[in-house]
Amino acid sequence: MDLKKIVRPCILERKEYVPGKPVEEVTREYGITDIIKLASNENPLGSSPKAIEAMLREVKETTHLYPESLAPSVTEKLAKKFNLPADHFYIDNGEDGVITMLGMTFINPGEECVISELTFPAYENIVGKMDGKSVIVPMAPGYKQDIDAMLAKVTPKTKVLFLCNPNNPTGTLIGKADFEKILKTVGENTLIVSDEAYYEFVEDPDYPQSVNYLKDHPNLIILRTFSKIMGLASVRIGYLIAHPDIVKAMLKTREPFPVNRPAQAGALAAMDDHEFVEKVVRVNSEGRKQIAAALADMGFEVIAGHGNFVFADLKKPVAQVYEELLKVGVIIRPLNSQGAPNCIRVTIGTKEQNDRFIRSFKEAYNKVYS
Numbered sequence: 001m002d003l004k005k006i007v008r009p010c011i012l013e014r015k016e017y018v019p020g021k022p023v024e025e026v027t028r029e030y031g032i033t034d035i036i037k038l039a040s041n042e043n044p045l046g047s048s049p050k051a052i053e054a055m056l057r058e059v060k061e062t063t064h065l066y067p068e069s070l071a072p073s074v075t076e077k078l079a080k081k082f083n084l085p086a087d088h089f090y091i092d093n094g095e096d097g098v099i100t101m102l103g104m105t106f107i108n109p110g111e112e113c114v115i116s117e118l119t120f121p122a123y124e125n126i127v128g129k130m131d132g133k134s135v136i137v138p139m140a141p142g143y144k145q146d147i148d149a150m151l152a153k154v155t156p157k158t159k160v161l162f163l164c165n166p167n168n169p170t171g172t173l174i175g176k177a178d179f180e181k182i183l184k185t186v187g188e189n190t191l192i193v194s195d196e197a198y199y200e201f202v203e204d205p206d207y208p209q210s211v212n213y214l215k216d217h218p219n220l221i222i223l224r225t226f227s228k229i230m231g232l233a234s235v236r237i238g239y240l241i242a243h244p245d246i247v248k249a250m251l252k253t254r255e256p257f258p259v260n261r262p263a264q265a266g267a268l269a270a271m272d273d274h275e276f277v278e279k280v281v282r283v284n285s286e287g288r289k290q291i292a293a294a295l296a297d298m299g300f301e302v303i304a305g306h307g308n309f310v311f312a313d314l315k316k317p318v319a320q321v322y323e324e325l326l327k328v329g330v331i332i333r334p335l336n337s338q339g340a341p342n343c344i345r346v347t348i349g350t351k352e353q354n355d356r357f358i359r360s361f362k363e364a365y366n367k368v369y370s
């Protein structure tokens with residue numbers, strides 16, 4: 001069998017996606033069980049208790065039944081929450097699922113998509129899978145998406161401009177003025193995708209409330225997820241908010257049952273769990289300051305950022321420090337696979353987890369570099 005003749009060339013040339021190292025893998029490789037994972041921006045407080053209750057009930061009673069295809073109860077609830085008609089929402093198997101379906105719906109082979117350097121890898125990934133062409137734009141100083149440079153690359157040939165706000169992994173924000181400039185500049189046949197996976201964590205008043213711009217910009221697509229703030233990463237449910245014509249096109253692409261029943265029940269219940277959300281935001285905000293201050297004290301270039309993680313440039317390769325941390329059961333995200341071999345991203349944990357990370361990180365760094 002000649003794989004070169006069987007596999008699509010655009011797939012052959014791709015590398016596999018490397019996710020944050022799972023806890024189970026560290027246990028297998030290092031024989032330890034006392035592990036903290038601060039590598040995938042998961043919720044250190046677990047899941048919304050209301051969601052857990054609803055999901056357990058759902059698993060017990062309806063696991064033998066297919067889910068409702070369009071997750072109508074979640075759609076209705078989102079529509080009320082954002083004060084928009086229900087036809088503005090599309091729900092899928094995590095935001096990852098939404099991004100995949102976006103690609104399948106809109107990106108033709110050879111079409112250009114403009115993407116920042118050092119951002120969420122799923123954009124370049126789906127463009128590649130669709131045999132499109134990623135136009136990667138270097139970042140501005142301070143690890144910000146360089147909006148002017150990105151706009152300069154948008155031409156009538158551009159199908160999608162991908163924005164990550166706040167940006168994963170650097171945590172930096174696109175403020176209102178830049179966001180408005182983007183909307184004004186980009187032509188209506190180029191889609192503007194604003195990935196707002198960390199939207200609920202942002203406390204800066206300069207963060208654009210993108211939903212308010214939908215009315216005048218039918219090419220704007222907003223992505224959100226229940227994985228982060230609600231702690232539902234395992235059941236996989238994310239959504240987009242956009243013009244109904246965008247949603248209609250997506251509905252033709254999607255799989256028959258993309259969102260399982262526990263995910264639908266969990267998301268529905270989580271939207272009423274304001275107490276949990278408030279606690280998550282508070283713990284995150286305190287932890288972000290704690291970790292950012294500790295890393296800055298060590299002399300690194302640190303961006304506390306606006307998400308549930310902190311970014312740091314150590315100005316020295318991180319690979320060995322990462323390995324030393326694994327040995328003591330602390331998993332963080334080295335950014336070598338994203339072309340930033342001197343940089344790390346650390347998810348904010350509980351106070352105890354943050355203390356342990358800071359202690360272990362100092363030891364690991366000193367072991368490697370002193």
Ligand SMILES: Cc1ncc(COP(=O)(O)O)c(C=O)c1O
Nearest residue numbers: 094095096120168197225227238
């Ligand atoms: C910016 C960004 N978008 C999307 C996702 C994927 O979210 P989901 O778990 O809903 O697939 C993540 C997950 O880390 C993310 O950081």
